[in-house]
Amino acid sequence: MGLKEYVISRLLLTPAMLLILLTFVFILLRVLPGDPITMLEGKNIPEDVLARRRAELGLDKPIYQQYFNYLYSLLVKLDLGQTALEKIPVSYLILTRLPATIELTISSTIIAGAIGIIVGLLSARYQYGKFPYFARVYSSIVYSIPVFYLGLMLQAYVAKPVGLPTTGRLSPINMVLADTLPVRTGFVFIDSILSGRPDILLDYLLHMSLPSLTLGIYLSGVFSRVTYLSVEDSMSQDYTQAARGRGLKEWTVVKNYGLRNALIPILTMAGLQVAALLGGAVLTETTFNWEGVGLLVYEGILKRDYAIVQGAVTIYAVLVTLVSLVVDILYAYVDPRVRY
């Protein structure tokens, strides 16, 4: 199978995967015990109000009909329901919040990848010294620090002395200005560059540094562990020994033979970490008031608005499917064996 055929067959598979995941989300949210209405309005609401609210949300219909309604309104009308109080479409809320989450996840993946590759390289270079132990201890410690705690510590002991902002994506004035920029994609990074506003860009970068660092460090534990393990594996292969035997410098061997052959497991892992990344983003966004989908989830919990929580879970399922598609295609591009 050539690359083109692989990409096409993988694309064709995606709707099926999406359908399975959405079905699963539906089962998780509707079939399991628990009721969105009582969660919303408490357990002591009168029978008739309960019945009316259930009818409003279509919860009185048979379960298969609810299932088709869920899929129909989601896939055909792109409708995720309304918020309980203000009756704002949840899809609109999520759409306006999504860019912030995507910005945060990309920048923190870059940070995590950088830390991971540095740790991996160093432990391959000093394979027989103490460094590999340091790498493993580092990944265990990072893993055991809750993201929000890391965020709070950075706020208290880095942001305050250095003078970095700790809440939001922009300072209040730029928040207003960002809405008047000629280019508006929702991604402040892109908007400020294309509109020629370095001041807004700088403000934005200052705001995003700590949230990205928090989420990046959180992810870097797993990244460095996997990089280290796969670099170590490729360092013990025959071709590495042969390269050494030919008299190449140790760093050249580590970079060109150790790291390069370790890129495939690292890439796979980066794809697998998307789930952890999105979970961590909920906590990071809550800690830093970063106005993404994760903060929306937190607000939904506080307001006891289940439509928001359900909508966000659905969007996460869609995101996970799309990212796994991209990773699989990249993977096939890097490693021809995947294409069979």
Added chain:
Amino acid sequence: MRKPRTFGEWCLLLGSILTAATVLLSLIGDIVAPGNATSSILIIDGSRVEVPPLLPPLSSIQLAGKTYTFHLGTDQLGRDILSRLLAGARFVLAVAFLSTAISSLAGILLGLLSGYAGGMFDRVVSLVMDSLYSLPGLIVAIALAALLGTGLVNMSLAIAVAYIPSYFRMVRGQVLSLKAMPFVEAAKIAGAGSLSITLRQILPNTFPSIASLLPITFADAIITEAGLSFLGLGIEPPTPDWGFDLNKGRQFFLAGYWWIGVFPGLAIIVTVLGFLLLGEGLNEILNPKKWEA
């Protein structure tokens, strides 16, 4: 006892010490703490005495003629932080224990059934498990906890669902490879039934992997629990809970009352690290060949 030789043995030793210390402290720690975990009122000889808020660590004050030491200080509501941490530890450990038990039992059972039965059943269960596995664990737990409501059992259930696939995938994979092993063939020829083969030949051989996964799930469950309670999906206040305390105390923490944030956070880190090291050590010793991420 001999000195640990390998990295794995060191991990096991350190992990056991940390874990044992956490569990022991959560059970008997109340001896050193004044005990007002849920309110600022301390009852001394039958009379109610108000404890001042935001006392720094190690402050000793006179209350109703007796000296009380607040080793880790008091929080913004005058509650003793050490007492809260200890009471919180019991809750967190209970949630982690319950959710690990539920997820491992369900995952192992489904994995055994699926791997041994094969066919349509295996395909459907694997599909469901794979889709659950691809979703962020914390998000699944959030969605479920929001539906099920607060409390020990509900929270444990919400967390447990997210970890069932890890056990399922591991056990199913091992069943598939063990099924082809000569000793299973031999048992089959000797006339053993499916049930007997699954329980006697296959299940015991999955124990080493399960044993090293258990502490990891336990550690994961503690982190997820802290995340849920940070988001307000834990237990009803004023019951002590580490994550919830961190969220409620964050303004005070950022305003300079460091002990309000530092100690609950450290409690989470130390507890999780203990179980993590235990898992790492067990994995290295029980499954020496494949040390995987």
